[in-house]
Amino acid sequence: MTDGKGRRKPADHAADVVVLGAGPAGLVLGNILVDRGIDCVILERAGQTHIQTRARAGFLAANTVRTLDRHGLAEGLHRHGQPHSTCEFRTGDGRFRLDYGDFGRRERHTVYPQQNLVADLLRRFLDRGGQIRFDTEAVAVRDADSGRPQVAVVDADRRPGLWQARYVAGCDGRHGAARRSLPAGTVRQHRDHGVTWLGLLAEAPPSLDAVGYAVHERGFAGHMARTSEVTRYYLQCERGTPADAWSEERIWDELELRMRAREYGPLRRGPVVQRSVVALESDVLEPLRHGALFLVGDAAGLISPSAAKGANLAVLEAEILARALIDDLTAGDPQGLDAYTARCLPYIWRAQEFSHWMIGLLHGPSGADGEALFHNSLRRSRLTSLRTSRSQQDWFAEHYVGV
Numbered sequence: 001m002t003d004g005k006g007r008r009k010p011a012d013h014a015a016d017v018v019v020l021g022a023g024p025a026g027l028v029l030g031n032i033l034v035d036r037g038i039d040c041v042i043l044e045r046a047g048q049t050h051i052q053t054r055a056r057a058g059f060l061a062a063n064t065v066r067t068l069d070r071h072g073l074a075e076g077l078h079r080h081g082q083p084h085s086t087c088e089f090r091t092g093d094g095r096f097r098l099d100y101g102d103f104g105r106r107e108r109h110t111v112y113p114q115q116n117l118v119a120d121l122l123r124r125f126l127d128r129g130g131q132i133r134f135d136t137e138a139v140a141v142r143d144a145d146s147g148r149p150q151v152a153v154v155d156a157d158r159r160p161g162l163w164q165a166r167y168v169a170g171c172d173g174r175h176g177a178a179r180r181s182l183p184a185g186t187v188r189q190h191r192d193h194g195v196t197w198l199g200l201l202a203e204a205p206p207s208l209d210a211v212g213y214a215v216h217e218r219g220f221a222g223h224m225a226r227t228s229e230v231t232r233y234y235l236q237c238e239r240g241t242p243a244d245a246w247s248e249e250r251i252w253d254e255l256e257l258r259m260r261a262r263e264y265g266p267l268r269r270g271p272v273v274q275r276s277v278v279a280l281e282s283d284v285l286e287p288l289r290h291g292a293l294f295l296v297g298d299a300a301g302l303i304s305p306s307a308a309k310g311a312n313l314a315v316l317e318a319e320i321l322a323r324a325l326i327d328d329l330t331a332g333d334p335q336g337l338d339a340y341t342a343r344c345l346p347y348i349w350r351a352q353e354f355s356h357w358m359i360g361l362l363h364g365p366s367g368a369d370g371e372a373l374f375h376n377s378l379r380r381s382r383l384t385s386l387r388t389s390r391s392q393q394d395w396f397a398e399h400y401v402g403v
Contacts, residue, residue, distance in 0.1 A: 016166045053115055087212075091214075138152070196239045
């Protein structure tokens with residue numbers, strides 16, 4: 001933004017750290033920084049009510065719970081979250097349950113809806129005196145390679161503004177200003193898995209006490225409990241299918257067919273209150289630091305929802321960045337910031353590898369040609385190994401819960 005004579009205008013506001021986005025990554029980062037007295041602000045394009053009610057993932061890894069515990073952010077999930085450690089696989093060969101909490105590192109997930117976690121983190125951030133600007137959209141990050149980066153914003157009335165920062169944390173997802181502001185030469189490694197899900201949130205109690213993975217010739221179906229009265233379902237569908245293309249009756253009939261309700265019991269039906277279309281894609285950006293701009297969560301790497309890794313990676317990366325920023329801003333030690341990319345990428349690629357494995361386990365090509373038959377026979381063999389091999393069960397448990 002210039003003053004009309006080509007000179008850059010001074011910023012309207014300033015903070016040592018400007019955090020873009022009030023999801024789990026931004027709020028965990030903000031809480032840790034504020035707790036250590038770091039001057040920071042969170043800019044969020046949506047309103048407060050929206051971020052506290054938008055339904056997202058709900059499976060928190062054991063490491064995520066430990067991280068939240070370390071920083072006094074786990075009170076709500078300990079009070080209301082539910083431990084979970086069982087998967088049920090349903091195929092044409094039958095069904096089997098895997099109590100993954102008994103294998104590998106013997107760790108469990110905690111089921112706690114992400115909107116509840118966000119509400120907890122926001123409340124704690126505000127109680128600590130944190131500064132957040134709702135209905136403020138970051139448009140671009142400028143001069144990240146200088147010592148005085150700026151974030152251009154617009155408010156709810158589309159009035160422009162500027163924030164001056166020493167560092168900018170891009171926690172604003174795959175379509176946010178952080179990604180849009182990356183310089184030429186940033187490497188994006190991308191894969192479209194060629195699979196589409198219809199994501200559904202139903203006001204219906206869970207139909208089984210496990211995460212349900214159904215492998216069917218008509219496509220994948222998934223069952224994930226959120227609360228005692230709300231269940232997340234997934235249905236594989238053709239690419240290009242609109243979210244509202246299927247009636248509720250068709251949705252429930254298809255879920256019951258693919259989850260083999262005739263053999264294993266009917267599903268508990270209820271109104272479908274939210275729908276979305278999810279194209280399974282993955283990408284990783286390298287590096288994760290561009291001068292004063294750091295990428296966190298989905299801005300750093302997009303991961304498919306097949307293995308519940310997104311929010312857990314975001315929390316892990318937020319803590320790594322928070323510690324590095326504290327070292328730099330309080331002790332003049334930049335080593336953590338310099339090593340941010342190198343520290344995060346091994347975790348990101350490990351999660352990507354397991355997610356890719358899960359996609360191959362749960363989805364296969366249709367048809368009866370040689371390639372389809374070969375792939376589906378491999379998938380059947382993988383499921384057999386998961387059912388019968390202790391070493392495979394240990395590997396699955398460690399990677400399923402681990403980050």
